[in-house]
Amino acid sequence: MLLRHTPKEIKERSALAINPAKTCQPIGAMYAALGIHGCLPHSHGSQGCCAYHRSALTRHYKEPVSAATSSFTEGASVFGGGANLVSAIENIFTVYEPDVIAVHTTCLSETIGDDLPQMTDKAKKSGKVPEGKHVIYANTPSYVGSHVTGFSNMVKGMAKGFAVNTGKKNGRVNIIPGWVEPSDMEEVRRMATLMGLDIILFPDTSGVLNGALTGEYKMFPDGGTPVADLVASGDAIGTLALGEWCSADAARWLDTQCKVPCTVLDMPFGLKATDRFIDTLRKVAGVSVPDTIAFERGQLVDLISDMHQYFHGKKVALVGDSDQVIALTEFLASIDMKPVHIVTGTPGNKFEKRIGEITAEAGYKANVKAGGDMFLLHQWIKNEPVDLIIGNTYCKYIARDEDIPFLRFGFPILDRVGHQYFPIVGYKGGLHMLTKILDLILTRTDRDETEEKFELVY
C-alpha cells in the first residue's frame, strides 16, 4: 500500500495538514501572468519559490515556463528587497526584453512588508522601465487563500494595471475565464466567435502553454492577451467573470472603477452552466445564438440520454479548486451521478453552502469540506467507497490503494497529457468530459464482469 498509514477512523485535526488539496498564491499569479502576451512573471522573494512554481507548471504543461525572481539573500530579508527588485527590473528589460513584467509577492516579501507600488515607482522614476514597457503587480502572500486566490489577485492586477475608461464604450465584452486550461480558454473564445463577438479574454494562456515544436524557441510566444486588449477592457460593455474565486474580484473592480457592468457566473462545465454562460453572453452582447451552438448543445443532450444508464447513481469522490468543483458537481448531479465526497483546499464557507444547495436539489447530502485535504478525502472513501475518483495527479495514490477508477482533473496533472489540448468547458468540453468518464466506468465493468455476463455492446 502506498498510503499505508491512513486510518479509516477520522480524528479532527486542527494544526496538521496532510496531503494538501491546494498550494500557495504565487503560482496562481505566475500562471495568470503567462496569459498576457509578452509578459515575464516575476517572483519577489527567495529564488526557491520561483524554481518550485516553474517546475510545477512545466510538469503540468510540458512547455517552457519562463519567470524571474528577486533572489533574496539573508541580507535582503533583513533590510528589504527594494534594491533586488529594482536591479531585477533593469536586468529583465535589458536581457529578456518583455513588454510587461508582472510582479507578485511571496510569504517572504510580505512578512517583511515590502511595498511593491513604492518599489516599482522607484524603478520607473530611475529610468529602469523603458518607454512603452510596463510593470504590474499583485500581492500574493502564501499564508492567505490558495493558488486560486493568487490567480485572482493577478487577474485583478491586470485590470488595475492596464484598464482605462475613456468614457467611450468600445462595444466589446470582457470574459475572464478563470483558472482553466489553455484549451478551455481557446474554447471560450471559439464559442464567442461563433456568436460573432470579438471578446476581450484575459488571461489567455492558449498558444503559450500548449505550443508547437518548430525548431524555434520564442521566450514570448504568439499567444496571450495583448496589452491593448487589457487597456480596452475598461471601455467594454460588460464583463462575464467565470468563477467566484478566480475571476470575480477583477470583474467587480472593472465594474466600480471603469463602470463596466459585471456578471459572475459558474465555470461553464456541463449543460446547465454552459446554458447560463451562452444565455448571459447573448444578452450582454445583444446578439442571437447561432444554430451551430444550439446543435453542439443538442449533441451533449444526446450523449447524456444515450448513456444515462451508465452514469446513473455512480458515486464520485471529487477534489479540486472551488470554482471548478462547484461547476463539476452541478454537471455530475445533472446526469444523476452522485458526488458524495467533495473537498477543496481553498478556504471559504460559500463553497460548502453552494455544494450543499446543489446536492440538496439532487436529493442527497454529501460530505463536503472547504479548506480540507486529501487525507480526509481518502478517509471518507474508506468509510464510504465510490465508483470514481476525480482530482489531480496526487489522487492516483488513493486510486491505486483502493482500486478505484480515477479521472485526472484540475491542477496539477503531472503524469498525463491532453488537458492542454482538449477543453472541458462548453458543450464540446462536456462531450469530452463525459466520454472520459464513460470510458473509465465501462473499462472497469469490462475488467470485473464475469465471462458469462461480458458484454460486446454498451
Add this chain to the structure above:
Amino acid sequence: MPSSAKKLVNWTPTDIKADMLAKYPPKVARKRASQILVNEALGNETPEISANVRTIPGIITMRGCTYAGCKGVILGPTRDIVNITHGPIGCGFYSWLTRRNQTDASAEGAENFMPYCFSTDMQDQDIIFGGEKKLQAAIQEAYDLFHPKAIAIFATCPVGLIGDDIHAVARKMKAKFGDCNVFAFSCEGYKGVSQSAGHHIANNKIFSEVVGENDAEKPGEFKINLLGEYNIGGDGFEIDRILKKCGITNISTFSGNSTYDQFASAHKADLSAVMCHRSINYVADMLETKFGIPWIKVNFIGAKSTAKSLRKIAEYFGDPGLTARVEEVIAEEMPAVEAVIDDVLPRTKGKTAMLFVGGSRAHHYQDLFAEMGMKTLAAGYEFAHRDDYEGRQVIPGLKVDADSRNIEEIEVKADEQRYAPRKTSEEMAKLEAAGLKFKEYDGLIPDMDHQTLVIDDLNQYEAEKLVEIIKPDVFCAGIKEKFSIQKLGIPMKQLHSYDSGGPYAGFQGAVNFYHEIDRLVNSKVWSYMKAPWQENPELSATYVWE
C-alpha cells in the same frame, strides 16, 4: 546576421563567452565573466572559477533554495521519518514526491511516509501572532496518528523572520514523547545562495541528532557507508545489488532508500564512500574525525567508473577474497555492458553533449558519455563550490562570505568512547603509497578537454545561446530547462530526475543510459519540425508519373 546562423567552425570558446556576455548590463557581465571559464587546464594548473556566489536578481537561474536542498534533497528520501514543513502550504506541496527518490518499503510492517505531505499550513494569524503553538499541535497530531520513530521539522522563509523557535518546540516534544526523536532544521529559503546551504544544514543536524544513536553491531563483512547517493530512479538499488554481489555490506546510504536506523548506525561502518562530493563531503570528514572512519571518493556513474570504484573499496579492505570476488563480479557484468556499447557506438560516436546539473553529476555523467564515444563540450554546476570545480586543495583558501556566515557549522571532536581508527597510520601510509587516495577529489575542470567551456550557475539566456551557437546533440539539465531547449530542436535529458528513466548507476544503469541516449540523439522526431509546404513552398508541382 543573427548569431545562430553562423557556423560553429567560426566560433572559438572565447567568442562564445563574449557573445553570451554582450547583452548584459555591465555589472552583470562582470560577475558572469568570472563564472564562465574557457578551460585552460594544463598539467597541475587548474584555472580559478567563481562559484557559490549570489544569484543575480532578474536573471533566470536554474537554482532552488535552502529549504529545497534540506527537505527536498537530503531528508526527502528517508521513508520512516515524518517530515513536517512549518510554513505556508506551498513549500511542502512542491517538495511532495517530485524528486523520484525510490524506496523499498516492502518489508512486513515497514513504515513509509514518503507518499505523504505534512505541513502546518500557516495562515496570516500564525504569521502575526507566531506559529509555535500550531507547530506544537501539529507535531502532537502527527505523533498521535502515526507513532513514528522520528519527526523532523523544516523552517520556511517566514518562520525565521517571525522568530519561531522551532528547536525549542522540537526539544520539548521529544522530551514529552520519550519514544520519538524530534529535531528541527533552520533551512529558511533565503539562507545561503543555493540548495547547497540546505544540504549543509540537513547533514549537520542529522550528524548531531541521529548519527551514533544505535550502537548495536551490524551483521556482514566489509562495512561501508555510501554517502551522497539519493536513489533517483533506483540508482541506489543497482549500486546495492552490485555491492551485495561483491560481498560488501552497505550499512547506511545518505540518503537514498534510507531509514532512520541507517543514519543512527553509520558510525559502525569501516569506510565511507562518497558519491556526490558537493552535498556531503563534510559528513565524511566528520565521520572520520569523530569515529575514525576514513573516506574515499567513488563514482558509480559509468561502467568503467563503477569497476574502478569497486576496486578502490577492495583495495582499502585488502582482503584477497574480496579482491577476487570484485574481479569476478566485474568480469561477469562487463560483457553485457560491452555488447550494448558495441551496438550503440556506431550511432553515438562523435556526438556531443552539454551538462549543467547538480554539484557532481555534471562531472560524473561525462564518464558515461565518454563510454559512448561522445564528447562533452560544456559543463557546469548549479550549486557547487570552487572545490567541486578545481579540487579539494582550494578548500583552505575559500573565504566565508556574508551569505555563508550564518549557515551553522558544527564543531566535531573525536568521540571519547567510540573513536577507533579503522587502519593504523602505517596501514594508511602503505595504502596511499600504493596509490589509494583518501579525502581526495580533483574536481571537474581537470577532467574536461582543453578549450571546453565550464560555466557556473548557467541561466536560461546563456543556455539558449550555447545551444544556438554550438548545437550539441544532447543537452542535460533539469525540468525547468527541458522544454525551452527542446523547442530549439535539441533533445534534452533531465539529469536531476532522469525524466521517468533510470537507474543509470552501476553496470545495468550504464546499459539503460546508453539505450536512452541512443534513443534521444537518433530520434526521428527532430526531423518532423517543418511541414512539406514549409520546406518547399513553391506552388507548381509535377506528378510523379509525368
